[in-house]
Amino acid sequence: MQLSTVRSPTAGLFFGLIITLAAVVAYAWYTTQQISGVRALQNNLVDRNRKDSLQLLRIQNDLNSLALAMRDMLDNDEPYPLTAWKAQFQRIRSDLDNALRVEEELAATHRTPEQREYLAKQLAQFWDAVERTFALAGDGKPDEARAQIRLTLQARQAALSTAVARLLVENNESEQQANQQIGRIYDRVQRQVYGFLGVTLAAILLTSLYLIYTNRQLFAQLATLSGQRSELAQKLIATQESTLRHISRELHDEFGQIPTAVGSMLGRAEKHAPENSPVRAELKEVRGIAQTTLDNVRSLSQALHPVMLDESGLESTVDWYLSTVEKQTGIDISYEKTENVFPVRGGAGIHVYRVLQEALNNVTRHSGANKAWVRLRFLTDRLELEVEDHGKGFPAEAANPGIGLVAMRERAELLEGRIEFAEPPGGGTRIRLTVPREKAESHAE
Ligand SMILES: Nc1ncnc2c1ncn2[C@@H]1O[C@H](COP(=O)(O)OP(=O)(O)OP(=O)(O)O)[C@@H](O)[C@H]1O
Ligand SMILES: [Mg+2]
Numbered sequence: 001m002q003l004s005t006v007r008s009p010t011a012g013l014f015f016g017l018i019i020t021l022a023a024v025v026a027y028a029w030y031t032t033q034q035i036s037g038v039r040a041l042q043n044n045l046v047d048r049n050r051k052d053s054l055q056l057l058r059i060q061n062d063l064n065s066l067a068l069a070m071r072d073m074l075d076n077d078e079p080y081p082l083t084a085w086k087a088q089f090q091r092i093r094s095d096l097d098n099a100l101r102v103e104e105e106l107a108a109t110h111r112t113p114e115q116r117e118y119l120a121k122q123l124a125q126f127w128d129a130v131e132r133t134f135a136l137a138g139d140g141k142p143d144e145a146r147a148q149i150r151l152t153l154q155a156r157q158a159a160l161s162t163a164v165a166r167l168l169v170e171n172n173e174s175e176q177q178a179n180q181q182i183g184r185i186y187d188r189v190q191r192q193v194y195g196f197l198g199v200t201l202a203a204i205l206l207t208s209l210y211l212i213y214t215n216r217q218l219f220a221q222l223a224t225l226s227g228q229r230s231e232l233a234q235k236l237i238a239t240q241e242s243t244l245r246h247i248s249r250e251l252h253d254e255f256g257q258i259p260t261a262v263g264s265m266l267g268r269a270e271k272h273a274p275e276n277s278p279v280r281a282e283l284k285e286v287r288g289i290a291q292t293t294l295d296n297v298r299s300l301s302q303a304l305h306p307v308m309l310d311e312s313g314l315e316s317t318v319d320w321y322l323s324t325v326e327k328q329t330g331i332d333i334s335y336e337k338t339e340n341v342f343p344v345r346g347g348a349g350i351h352v353y354r355v356l357q358e359a360l361n362n363v364t365r366h367s368g369a370n371k372a373w374v375r376l377r378f379l380t381d382r383l384e385l386e387v388e389d390h391g392k393g394f395p396a397e398a399a400n401p402g403i404g405l406v407a408m409r410e411r412a413e414l415l416e417g418r419i420e421f422a423e424p425p426g427g428g429t430r431i432r433l434t435v436p437r438e439k440a441e442s443h444a445e
């Protein structure tokens with residue numbers, strides 16, 4: 001699978017985020033709307049209704065006072081003339097007017113014009129009758145005035161009282177309705193809240209699932225790519241090693257035979273030449289050249305692939321190699337090894353040897369240290385190679401990363417072992433290669 005064929009999940013995730021945010025905003029807006037609706041209903045309707053009912057009770061109270069006054073006026077035992085009640089009537093009238101004005105303002109929204117007209121007309125008629133009654137009383141006709149009270153005023157008062165009582169009942173009913181309406185709004189809001197919550201949760205869930213899905217896909221592809229890359233690297237390493245070994249053998253066994261043969265033929269020819277003759281001297285010189293060529297071929301062969309590894313095993317090769325490195329680089333190497341409990345030959349040995357080579361190369365090139373520690377441990381279940389220096393240590397960020405460390409890791413993988421990079425307590429670097437014993441013993445290229 002190619003990484004380029006994978007669609008970026010950003011658009012989908014962005015979409016999920018927008019949906020979620022939109023649901024949250026819509027939900028917040030809706031709830032605010034509903035709550036302010038409930039508040040308006042309470043303010044406008046329920047509160048006004050209560051205030052209105054209070055005024056209606058005040059009116060009713062005034063009407064009752066009027067009824068009591070009228071009853072007293074009808075009572076013949078009273079020593080006062082009827083006109084004596086006029087002041088009381090005036091007082092009640094002004095209170096009643098005031099109460100009615102306030103009530104009218106409060107009830108403006110839910111009272112029909114007919115209701116208002118009826119109340120106003122009834123009241124006007126009542127006060128007309130009151131005026132007439134007091135006029136009769138003032139003219140010295142108390143009996144006629146009383147008759148007027150009995151016939152007209154009391155009836156009108158009762159009618160007014162009934163009308164006001166009816167308004168009170170209406171107010172109660174509308175308050176109940178408002179309360180029911182509020183209850184319904186709360187129910188609806190609750191239902192919608194669950195709905196919105198569901199939508200939001202679903203959006204979050206879908207977005208998260210999508211995220212998990214794309215992540216898994218990406219990780220799977222990364223793993224595949226990494227596996228392929230590793231496989232390729234290991235194949236390259238294996239091919240390189242087998243080619244190098246082949247060339248090294250050819251150089252050693254085939255090409256190396258030529259200077260050897262030339263050298264021995266020259267030796268024989270030398271013996272046949274007269275002693276101290278210039279021919280003999282020249283033959284000796286040429287034999288020297290043949291020997292140098294042979295040495296060069298051998299060391300090239302050794303450098304490409306130490307034949308020693310196949311012949312004497314890893315342990316001897318490391319001995320030889322470390323002394324060469326010490327001579328070539330001037331680095332003091334402290335070498336520790338445990339007793340060899342199992343042989344490691346060419347197949348696995350070359351990888352261990354290359355790791356050692358690269359690690360020591362790095363010590364020389366990067367660490368700045370002039371001493372290194374090499375430890376080779378043959379343990380019962382594994383082989384361990386450790387290369388340590390107390391130099392600069394790995395830089396925090398490698399400016400120009402090479403492939404030495406990568407190749408070390410791939411070689412470790414080839415041997416089904418592992419490689420660890422650590423910093424020893426004194427600073428510097430420590431590289432440890434661990435190879436399972438069965439791989440170290442039996443690995444074939
Ligand atoms: N022993 C060490 N001490 C300090 N730094 C080291 C040591 N070994 C490696 N490094 C750091 O790690 C980096 C990577 O090492 P690596 O062997 O992978 O690459 P390289 O040696 O630079 O190049 P290459 O090995 O491909 O020729 C080096 O460039 C160096 O900075
Ligand atoms: Mg290197």
